[in-house]
Amino acid sequence: MADHLxxxxxxxxxxxxxxxxxxxxxxxxxxxxxxxxxxxGAEGSCCRNCAMGPCRVxxxxxxxxxxxxxxxxxxxxxxxxSARNFLRMIAAGxxxxxxxGRAVAETLIAAAKGEAPGYTIKDEYKLLKLALDxxxxxxxxxxxxIALDVGKAALAQFSQQEGELAFIKxxxxxxxxxxxxxxxxxxxxxxxxxxALHRTHMGVDQDAETLLLHxxxxxxxxxxxxxxxxxxxxxxxxxxxxxxxxQVNLGVLKPDHVxxxxxxxxxxxxxxxxxxxxxxxxxxxxxxxxxxxxxxxxICCTANEILMRHGVPIAGNFLQQxxxxxxxxxxxxxxxxxxxxxxxxxxxxxxxxxxxxxxxRAHIPGATHIEFHEHDAVNAAKAIVRAAIEAFPxxxxxxxxxxxxxxxxxxxxxxxxxxxxxxVFRASYRPLNDNIINGRIRGVAGVVGCNNPRVKHDSVHVxxxxxxxxxxxxxxxxxxxxxxxxxxxxxxxxxxARYAGGGLAEVCEAVGLPPVIHMGACVDNSRILMAxxxxxxxxxxxxxxxxxxxxxxxxxxxxxxAIAIGQYFVASGVFTVFGVTWPTTGSEKFTRMLFxxxxxxxxxxxxYEPDPIKAARLxxxxxxxxxxxxxxxxxxxxxxxxxxxxxxLEAL
Ligand code: SF4
Ligand code: SF4
Numbered sequence: 001m002a003d004h005l006x007x008x009x010x011x012x013x014x015x016x017x018x019x020x021x022x023x024x025x026x027x028x029x030x031x032x033x034x035x036x037x038x039x040x041g042a043e044g045s046c047c048r049n050c051a052m053g054p055c056r057v058x059x060x061x062x063x064x065x066x067x068x069x070x071x072x073x074x075x076x077x078x079x080x081x082s083a084r085n086f087l088r089m090i091a092a093g094x095x096x097x098x099x100x101g102r103a104v105a106e107t108l109i110a111a112a113k114g115e116a117p118g119y120t121i122k123d124e125y126k127l128l129k130l131a132l133d134x135x136x137x138x139x140x141x142x143x144x145x146i147a148l149d150v151g152k153a154a155l156a157q158f159s160q161q162e163g164e165l166a167f168i169k170x171x172x173x174x175x176x177x178x179x180x181x182x183x184x185x186x187x188x189x190x191x192x193x194x195x196a197l198h199r200t201h202m203g204v205d206q207d208a209e210t211l212l213l214h215x216x217x218x219x220x221x222x223x224x225x226x227x228x229x230x231x232x233x234x235x236x237x238x239x240x241x242x243x244x245x246x247q248v249n250l251g252v253l254k255p256d257h258v259x260x261x262x263x264x265x266x267x268x269x270x271x272x273x274x275x276x277x278x279x280x281x282x283x284x285x286x287x288x289x290x291x292x293x294x295x296x297x298x299i300c301c302t303a304n305e306i307l308m309r310h311g312v313p314i315a316g317n318f319l320q321q322x323x324x325x326x327x328x329x330x331x332x333x334x335x336x337x338x339x340x341x342x343x344x345x346x347x348x349x350x351x352x353x354x355x356x357x358x359x360x361r362a363h364i365p366g367a368t369h370i371e372f373h374e375h376d377a378v379n380a381a382k383a384i385v386r387a388a389i390e391a392f393p394x395x396x397x398x399x400x401x402x403x404x405x406x407x408x409x410x411x412x413x414x415x416x417x418x419x420x421x422x423x424v425f426r427a428s429y430r431p432l433n434d435n436i437i438n439g440r441i442r443g444v445a446g447v448v449g450c451n452n453p454r455v456k457h458d459s460v461h462v463x464x465x466x467x468x469x470x471x472x473x474x475x476x477x478x479x480x481x482x483x484x485x486x487x488x489x490x491x492x493x494x495x496x497a498r499y500a501g502g503g504l505a506e507v508c509e510a511v512g513l514p515p516v517i518h519m520g521a522c523v524d525n526s527r528i529l530m531a532x533x534x535x536x537x538x539x540x541x542x543x544x545x546x547x548x549x550x551x552x553x554x555x556x557x558x559x560x561x562a563i564a565i566g567q568y569f570v571a572s573g574v575f576t577v578f579g580v581t582w583p584t585t586g587s588e589k590f591t592r593m594l595f596x597x598x599x600x601x602x603x604x605x606x607x608y609e610p611d612p613i614k615a616a617r618l619x620x621x622x623x624x625x626x627x628x629x630x631x632x633x634x635x636x637x638x639x640x641x642x643x644x645x646x647x648x649l650e651a652l
Pocket of ligand 2: 318448
């Protein structure tokens with residue numbers, strides 16, 4: 001493996017990569033050295049949609065599909081194949097988020113019927129707002145009755161066949177008009193995902209343009225459908241997040257405690273594990289086995305979810321899941337769905353760690369399966385915590401918990417941004433809009449997404465975000481990107497004085513806001529859509545999301561969900577830059593549609609730039625262009641930082 005220092009910007013990760021090597025453990029970093037990306041698949045030029053193939057549609061060296069036509073056996077061209085592959089990625093990403101949202105809707109229904117002990121309605125105000133969105137009568141009906149109707153209405157959004165998804169009406173009116181004109185308003189969540197698979201089947205849609213249009217429809221069904229349902233109903237069940245102090249990195253693990261790691265995406269079970277770990281019976285059992293207590297920590301988006309609502313620490317992001325086990329102190333790693341590596345049971349064999357799968361949708365050979373059902377969640381959670389306690393005395397191998405642990409603030413829903421900026425008596429986005437108009441804040445960027453071992457872990461997120469805040473761009477974050485920047489110390493109010501440009505620092509210091517705002521898990525990118533909509537509705541920054549001085553990015557993406565998210569950002573009017581690799585480069589025609597042609601249709605487009613500083617500059621240039629179009633460019637002096645100026649700031 002290349003020098004550990006080159007593999008991550010995170011010191012705990014670098015340290016444990018050394019231990020993994022000594023312990024003879026294979027990690028994703030090592031495997032990335034051995035498994036080279038397939039060059040044909042990487043550019044989206046491989047179709048395996050029927051048994052006449054797989055067809056590798058390779059162009060002669062140096063030629064593009066604009067000059068030469070190459071086809072698969074059925075005659076499908078490079079642009080059709082690229083567009084199909086892209087649409088299939090969107091469909092898979094949207095399906096993952098939507099199944100998450102569906103599980104939350106089912107749990108709300110069970111809770112409302114009194115069939116899910118342990119779950120209650122924590123945010124009645126949000127429930128009532130959702131009742132209005134779904135046209136459900138409120139009156140003086142009992143809250144459980146309203147919750148049941150809201151749960152059923154949300155669940156019906158998945159199988160709806162006609163009409164429009166309910167949350168589409170939350171978007172700015174002008175955006176809704178664009179969607180209606182293009183015919184891409186989602187009808188039902190499952191319907192759009194199924195149609196994406198049908199269209200991309202052999203011999204169906206053979207036009208890259210119509211494939212792309214449906215890609216937007218399926219992605220919108222995720223952003224303004226499945227994901228938004230997941231976010232909103234989780235807020236109802238578990239409470240809308242409020243700013244909360246958290247700690248992050250592998251140093252949150254405690255050698256003298258039973259350590260339980262919850263990893264994956266759905267907080268339904270992990271909420272209960274937090275409760276079970278505080279149960280006096282469990283604590284007594286842990287002490288009887290020689291432990292000081294029970295320590296619950298999270299990995300990936302489950303971590304973001306339970307941190308936001310309980311202050312439970314985050315052990316790390318995607319590429320740290322194997323390394324958490326390598327510390328030798330993780331007694332159980334409990335996984336649900338998404339972003340879980342199949343290598344975990346193998347890594348765990350070198351230690352004493354129990355890998356416990358909990359979803360009937362996600363089994364891993366070598367793991368223990370303790371299935372979770374909402375009607376019996378408390379008992380499943382207790383069984384899992386008990387398994388961790390039983391594993392504690394069997395620790396084998398050398399223990400090494402890196403000393404790295406960083407404080408940060410998380411839990412900013414779009415509603416709490418309202419309160420923080422406008423105050424309790426008049427919650428409002430007005431101060432944010434005013435500060436953008438007067439130029440103290442240049443614009444807003446959503447920087448989200450995964451880690452990818454093809455690039456230096458965390459460094460692309462951190463460098464991009466530092467560049468943005470230095471240039472007075474307020475950054476909104478979710479997912480593993482938020483965890484990366486939290487580890488780098490960017491998610492504290494103090495980071496404003498240290499890293500932000502003068503204007504942004506001034507605003508952050510006035511309201512006690514970090515310059516980088518943690519808005520939750522991947523599914524909570526819907527909160528960024530709502531924040532953007534709130535800015536439009538507040539006024540003064542145009543009448544559509546595409547008018548805002550705003551941009552999006554996923555600089556270390558790896559998941560199909562990231563493509564779905566990026567596509568719904570673009571379809572919602574946000575210029576979006578991805579790093580690492582771009583999955584359609586085999587077709588110049590289709591890539592041009594994404595990078596240029598979409599602008600005409602939805603007033604936003606994709607871009608690809610793996611260098612974090614160059615990508616940040618693309619975003620800043622876009623933000624400045626939008627400021628100019630709004631006539632607010634005079635309010636600020638336009639300064640782009642060169643290397644010398646950045647070093648000057650670094651030295652501060
Ligand atoms: S659908 Fe066409 S391009 Fe794809 S594998 Fe079959 S024959 Fe080849
Ligand atoms: S950001 Fe990506 S890697 Fe991280 S949890 Fe979300 S989808 Fe998984």
